[in-house]
Amino acid sequence: MESELRRGSVFMRAWMYSSSFRTRIWIALVAFTVVSIALTGISSYLIASRVIGSKATELSQNMINKSAQALEQKMKNIRISALSFMISDPMADIVNAAAKPGTLTFYDTFRLNEELQTPLYQLKLVEPAILSVLVVTPIGEFYMNKDNRDENVPFENTLLSLRLTNNRLPLWVEAHEDELFDSKTRVLSLLLEPASRGANGDIRVIVNVSEEALRQFITDNLEKESGQFLLFSESGQQVIAPSGEAEEAAADPGFAAELSGEGGSFRYRKGDRDELVNYSRIDFPTNWVLVFLQDRQLVFRDIRSIQWGGLAVFFGLAPLALFLAGRMAVLLLRPLHQLQLLMRRVEDNNLNVRYSSPYRDEFALVGLRFNQMLEKIGELIGHVTQAEREKRLLEIKALQAQINPHFLYNTLNTILWKSETARHGDVQEMIVSLSQLFRLGLNNGQEMTPLGKELDHVTEYMRLQQQCYEDLFVFEISVNDEELLDLPVPKLLLQPLVENSILHGFEELEDLGLISISVVGSPDWLIIRIADNGKGFETAEPEGGYALGNIRRRLLLYFGETATMTFRSRPFSWTEVELKLPMAQLRF
Missing domain, CATH: 3.30.565.10 (Histidine kinase-like ATPase, C-terminal domain)
Structure with a gap:
């Protein structure tokens, strides 16, 4: 069998060498047509799915990047508003009074709290997401009268006080149930301290931001309904409580390990879930990561329609067809190209070149005459x-x-x-x-x-x-x-x-x-x-x-x-x- 194949190969090679240039061109065109038709059906779906998938991923990444920028600006505005409140005159009076607590009467404390109502009202007016503000000082606590402070929960016994002992201010605390006020709603807390402190102890300012308001802000900026988001803090904790299937992904250590760098996208598969994940990191608060999860089938649903676009794909293969035709032409016209190259070298006064070819076709005959001409020219030049x-x-x-x-x-x-x-x-x-x-x-x-x-x-x-x-x-x-x-x-x-x-x-x-x-x-x-x-x-x-x-x-x-x-x-x-x-x- 092997010897027959070898003889067949030798025969085919001999036939190719002895065949005319026109015959070899015809064979090349036939082979090119067959390969092009075969590649059209196979590559149409692959090319379309890759292009649409890339575009969908790019659009999702652009959306999450813009949402992360909006969230970062929102958090900056909250902090700036809180800092503006802390430099108000009533707040300065409280700081000064805290330096000499023994000289204050009950009326003095009442007056300081009443003077603070206006800056607190303005703070909430500027940032509606802020639910409440508590100022903890050695001379007492100050807050908006209508916020109904829970007197049964001293600040020292709360989660926020515990976080203060292990971290430096300012500090954002992830979403939790409000322990300080009777509403018991879920809030994010921003812990701050004035630039100057009272003589008898530190002054703390707790700004509670509505978790629901922040969730609604992020959802509005994502501009899509077919997906869920996650928000991780620098320590890997959930800043806002996840819901639905996003909660399962948030608890997966392998999912969190993929969130490296400034941003990007990846495919997350677990069980029957197949999702496209895009994420972007924000610098303020420090290294929070906003993540958006979408069902890949919904994202790439347009790919199915491409399966019926075979005709469009066929015309799209025209550049590839031209490329393959050019490569075949170069291969088959190599004797002519070789002869042209030798002629250029002769134009550069190199008369020592000679044409050689294994074929016995028209080009080989021209090459033989070319060699004889060079020999005659060399003799004449000598x-x-x-x-x-x-x-x-x-x-x-x-x-x-x-x-x-x-x-x-x-x-x-x-x-x-x-x-x-x-x-x-x-x-x-x-x-x-x-x-x-x-x-x-x-x-x-x-x-x-x-x-x-x-x-x-x-x-x-x-x-x-x-x-x-x-x-x-x-x-x-x-x-x-x-x-x-x-x-x-x-x-x-x-x-x-x-x-x-x-x-x-x-x-x-x-x-x-x-x-x-x-x-x-x-x-x-x-x-x-x-x-x-x-x-x-x-x-x-x-x-x-x-x-x-x-x-x-x-x-x-x-x-x-x-x-x-x-x-x-x-x-x-x-x-x-x-x-x-x-x-x-x-x-x-």
Whole structure:
């Protein structure tokens, strides 16, 4: 069986290699269509359920976040109202009186309580959720007259007093039955103390907030009826008593363990319950957590309608279909892409690339012809390169041959004349300069020479010409960066330009001539300027004959169209030749 499969695989591979490109494309399209139809039915429900589930979870989280912000603001308002009450004048009178309890009469205590009625009434008016307020002092208790204090329950015997011994103020106490007043309603208590205390004991302010009012406030802000909420304190206690199924979740330790971080959502399953839980943490009161539980079936009920939206899902798969088609096209058109890549590399002057393919189709035949073409091009380029190299050498030799006879004749005549006139110092100097000139010009047979040597060469040339044409000109050379002297440049680049200045620029000059050579470097260019104060010229470019044409052709050969040679002149005033050589090619 395995051998038959192997033979079948070999046969299929051989058939694929020998089949035409059109056949392979047809097979790819058939396979793509079958896979697309199969994926449409499977993925439609999964995609829809994930999108709707994500949106529903996000909406629920946004709702619980806004509700938590509203609750936090509500609790802040209650505390601010209580603090405003504590800094009222009647409350200040009570604090002062508590400092000297022995001097107070019953009438004094009665008067202080009556004066406190107005701030207490205003406090309840500002925050209707506040049911009652009790001020406990060493000189007695103060509260609103209509609140009916339960005289049988001293404050010291209450749960609130016990919590005071273990915690610092201010302190919120979770919902409990009111022990201080006859109403016995369930309240949350805020325990506070004034900034200044009485001399005979501490003063405590107990603000009771209606649990039902706070529950109604949270429910109104949740803006949903299909869910229940929980409110945990920092210690994990229930701030408001839960009801219904939420009570069971609140008692589950695993549920509380999920409430980490600033907020989020998770799925809670226990028994036949399957709920979406969203929660958000508030900073005031410290680290309370508001939790909202919803039946997942109700939250995700819209997913069922998506099951009938198969047609919409099919059109939604169009981008995926295009993606798969592109991938298959890349796979099947790989031979063509490979050939295109090789062509780009050939455009970058890489002629060593070769096309190879295991197929025996049309692309393989084109690739074979492509390889043969590259081999022919390589041979032709080799011949042309060798011919250009030989031509370049011949041009340099021709330039040297053109310079040497006439220049050497004048130089030797000058040396003879100076020796006959016993000017042996000048003769010595000219012989040394002539020797240096030819040594630097030969450059050990190399076509490129360091810029420093090229400047030395033209310097020796100008020294010899100064001896031949006394008092005709002076020269100066400046280089803005000595590191530029190591850059390679074509040899005999400057001497023809200087010779042009001496023979043509100073031909009818009455004053002393000046030749100035400046070298400036930048990150992109090496700029060499040769300027003189000769007679100049009126045309776009002077007549330089063979020498100037030779320089231009050599620049084109070494640097292509990048390097430039520019002439500027003002008749009977000055002339300047600027050579710009690309720094990237010089440093290569």
